[in-house]
Amino acid sequence: MKSKQSKRPFIITWVVVAVIYLAVFIAEQKLPATSMLFTVLKKGATYALVAVSMNLLNGFTGIFSLGQAGFMLVGAYVYGIFTIPVELRAQVYQYYDGGLVQFTVPVVLAMIMAGLAAAFFAFLIGLPVLRLKSDYLAIATLGFAEIVRAIFQWNNLGPLTNGSNMLRLFPNFNDFNLRDADGNVTVYLSTLIPFIISGVCIFLIVLLIRSNYGRAFKAIRDDEVAAEAMGINLAHHKQLAFCISSFFAGVGGAMLAMYQTTVQAKSFTTAMTYEILLIVVIGGIGSVTGSVISSFLFVACSEWWLRFLDEKQMIGDFEVPFLRNGFRLVVFSVIIMIVVLFFRRGIMGDKELWDLGSGAKKQERRAAK
Amino acid sequence: MWDTIFPYLLSGISVGGQYALIAIGYTMVYGILRLINFAHGDVFMVAGIMMVYIVAAGVPLWVAIPLVLILTALVGFLIERVAYKPLRSAPRMSVMISAIGVSYTLQNLVLYITGGLNKQYPTIPWISETIVLGTAKTKLVTVITPVLVIVLVVALVMLINKTKIGMAMRAVSKDFETSQLMGIKINQVISATFVIGSFLAGVGSVLYFTNYTTVIQTSGAMPGLKAFVAAVFGGIGSIPGAVIGAFIIGIMENIIKGLDVILFKSGLIDKPVGLATFSDAFTFALLIIILVVKPTGLFGESAADKV
Numbered sequence: 282m283k284s285k286q287s288k289r290p291f292i293i294t295w296v297v298v299a300v301i302y303l304a305v306f307i308a309e310q311k312l313p314a315t316s317m318l319f320t321v322l323k324k325g326a327t328y329a330l331v332a333v334s335m336n337l338l339n340g341f342t343g344i345f346s347l348g349q350a351g352f353m354l355v356g357a358y359v360y361g362i363f364t365i366p367v368e369l370r371a372q373v374y375q376y377y378d379g380g381l382v383q384f385t386v387p388v389v390l391a392m393i394m395a396g397l398a399a400a401f402f403a404f405l406i407g408l409p410v411l412r413l414k415s416d417y418l419a420i421a422t423l424g425f426a427e428i429v430r431a432i433f434q435w436n437n438l439g440p441l442t443n444g445s446n447m448l449r450l451f452p453n454f455n456d457f458n459l460r461d462a463d464g465n466v467t468v469y470l471s472t473l474i475p476f477i478i479s480g481v482c483i484f485l486i487v488l489l490i491r492s493n494y495g496r497a498f499k500a501i502r503d504d505e506v507a508a509e510a511m512g513i514n515l516a517h518h519k520q521l522a523f524c525i526s527s528f529f530a531g532v533g534g535a536m537l538a539m540y541q542t543t544v545q546a547k548s549f550t551t552a553m554t555y556e557i558l559l560i561v562v563i564g565g566i567g568s569v570t571g572s573v574i575s576s577f578l579f580v581a582c583s584e585w586w587l588r589f590l591d592e593k594q595m596i597g598d599f600e601v602p603f604l605r606n607g608f609r610l611v612v613f614s615v616i617i618m619i620v621v622l623f624f625r626r627g628i629m630g631d632k633e634l635w636d637l638g639s640g641a642k643k644q645e646r647r648a649a650k
Numbered sequence: 651m652w653d654t655i656f657p658y659l660l661s662g663i664s665v666g667g668q669y670a671l672i673a674i675g676y677t678m679v680y681g682i683l684r685l686i687n688f689a690h691g692d693v694f695m696v697a698g699i700m701m702v703y704i705v706a707a708g709v710p711l712w713v714a715i716p717l718v719l720i721l722t723a724l725v726g727f728l729i730e731r732v733a734y735k736p737l738r739s740a741p742r743m744s745v746m747i748s749a750i751g752v753s754y755t756l757q758n759l760v761l762y763i764t765g766g767l768n769k770q771y772p773t774i775p776w777i778s779e780t781i782v783l784g785t786a787k788t789k790l791v792t793v794i795t796p797v798l799v800i801v802l803v804v805a806l807v808m809l810i811n812k813t814k815i816g817m818a819m820r821a822v823s824k825d826f827e828t829s830q831l832m833g834i835k836i837n838q839v840i841s842a843t844f845v846i847g848s849f850l851a852g853v854g855s856v857l858y859f860t861n862y863t864t865v866i867q868t869s870g871a872m873p874g875l876k877a878f879v880a881a882v883f884g885g886i887g888s889i890p891g892a893v894i895g896a897f898i899i900g901i902m903e904n905i906i907k908g909l910d911v912i913l914f915k916s917g918l919i920d921k922p923v924g925l926a927t928f929s930d931a932f933t934f935a936l937l938i939i940i941l942v943v944k945p946t947g948l949f950g951e952s953a954a955d956k957v
Contacts, residue, residue, distance in 0.1 A: 345743055409942040416686045416746060420878065421941050424934030427875075431931035436924035551871065552757075555750050562747050607762035614755035621751045622736055625744055 290635040309469040317585045319472045325577035326475040327536040332560045332572040334529035340567035342522040343502030345419045347554050351426030352527040354549035356395035356534025361448035361544045363391045369450045381440040392535045399531025400524045407523045433546040447545040454539050571629030654915045657786035658908035666900020667795035671854030672877035673892040675847025681823040681887035689752035691874015697722040697855035698865040705772040719852040726848025760867040768866050771859040791860045879937045885950025903929045
């Protein structure tokens with residue numbers, strides 16, 4: 282069966298991805314760096330990674346976890362703690378004598394550490410929590426995220442986490458721009474780099490999903506009992522999916538830190554997890570491409586395209602009613618509710634970019650019937 | 651020692667009672683629909699906001715309070731009709747996501763209406779009077795809450811055990827499909843559940859915001875989650891369980907808030923260690939422990955899993 286599958290859809294997918302990356306690179310050189318487009322692209326790339334990592338768990342393994350914000354928080358803090366330049370630490374940790382950690386590690390290493398730390402937390406929390414099912418699991422992971430948030434704000438951990446004060450002055454996306462000796466930017470890379478990080482991570486997740494492990498995950502999602510009967514070790518595979526998903530959520534957290542340029546534990550609330558969950562739902566539960574597309578749409582709508590709803594608009598002499606601060610979010614939530622209620626399959630359903638046009642999925646489905 | 655603990659204990663009982671009123675809504679809905687109604691905490695918050703606006707519009711309090719309770723019940727009813735009923739045959743996860751969507755919508759709607767500002771909750775004369783109990787100074791609402799909770803719970807248990815609709819509720823929560831075959835109008839029963847749950851959340855909000863005095867779009871989230879934990883702790887589906895769970899959580903949470911002071915005064919520690927940070931986290935730690943040790947909660951029935 283595999284040999285019959287045509288390679289063409291994959292080649293097309295690669296071409297599409299390459300074109301997007303090229304377009305981002307060119308746009309960044311040509312357009313002013315303050316353009317709203319880049320804010321959207323940076324944040325979108327970050328959310329895309331987090332959404333895909335959540336989809337790996339909720340959509341592909343059937344584990345309904347709501348701990349994403351907690352793992353992002355761990356990632357963001359680990360990244361921040363280990364990359365703030367030593368000479369600036371006294372300034373950041375002003376209440377804690379410059380903090381405990383007095384060295385920095387390279388950015389890439391810090392990001393991997395962020396992921397590993399999140400995965401480690403996931404491992405610990407997974408031991409008890411993954412034995413639970415559906416909504417109990419959801420609420421337990423949600424509770425875990427709240428616990429993490431409290432621990433990171435604890436005053437006694439201040440030398441490490443800066444207590445409830447924010448971490449700042451660590452390298453952010455703008456530091457990736459290449460500069461000449463005078464400090465003028467020669468090549469803009471601040472948008473391309475998040476695209477590359479997030480792209481590589483998502484590619485790894487796709488590889489995982491298409492591997493033997495991925496098939497086992499899907500089997501667990503579709504029917505736990507049947508999967509177990511087929512010889513899949515449930516506990517082991519669930520733990521694996523949970524840790525891997527958290528690893529990438531941690532990396533996503535580090536990216537969010539870079540995007541925001543500051544990190545503060547109190548911003549990683551349940552609301553953030555809900556937002557990511559809604560992105561996954563809008564994109565289609567069980568579709569990586571869908572999650573990516575909907576991340577960019579979500580961010581673009583909330584940060585850019587619907588902004589006009591928050592300000593007074595005049596059409597001729599007529600002032601459009603209802604438009605004032607916050608209306609954007611109301612419209613937005615209504616759209617989300619419509620998707621949730623009437624378009625439950627989301628943008629992509631469970632299809633991927635490379636499934637489109639090839640009809641492979643359709644045939645599969647017909648065969649299944 | 652006792653003098654130090656007493657005020658915390660007192661406010662714990664009060665908050666516990668308020669959580670209990672919210673927790674009943676969770677536990678009843680879960681008992682029937684197997685759905686964590688994530689929007690329930692926000693219904694509680696909406697009740698608070700409606701009170702602010704209705705009183706600001708010049709409606710006298712003795713009209714405003716019943717009006718708010720009725721409107722809150724109506725909000726609960728509408729949420730069920732609009733967001734949960736169309737998904738009756740959908741997988742459970744879709745309904746839960748819809749609940750999260752409703753929560754998001756309500757919060758954004760309130761954000762839009764209030765402009766994201768803290769709103770001062772109207773002072774309700776009698777129950778916000780300050781009284782002195784032994785060494786503790788507190789509002790009268792602290793004392794009234796547990797009494798009111800017990801009265802309401804007794805009434806509710808009577809309703810469930812003695813009336814026809816109560817019997818229908820019990821039947822539906824035992825077996826959804828069979829009770830439908832027996833001629834029970836499922837939709838009516840579910841609506842009634844939501845109306846009762848929201849009504850009690852409305853009562854809870856009057857008591858809660860009299861204590862905390864300000865309302866903002868996010869002020870329902872935390873009490874909502876804690877009430878849910880209380881419902882799980884007591885054994886989800888069991889009303890007395892939810893109430894006892896809520897009191898335990900309310901008391902523990904307030905003791906932890908004051909733990910620094912208590913330990914300091916009793917000489918066990920020589921400087922504050924900031925344990926108050928963990929008052930919220932503790933609730934969730936308790937949740938994880940109870941789920942692992944006894945997933946059915948204190949009073950829950952164990953359900954066998956059918957393959």
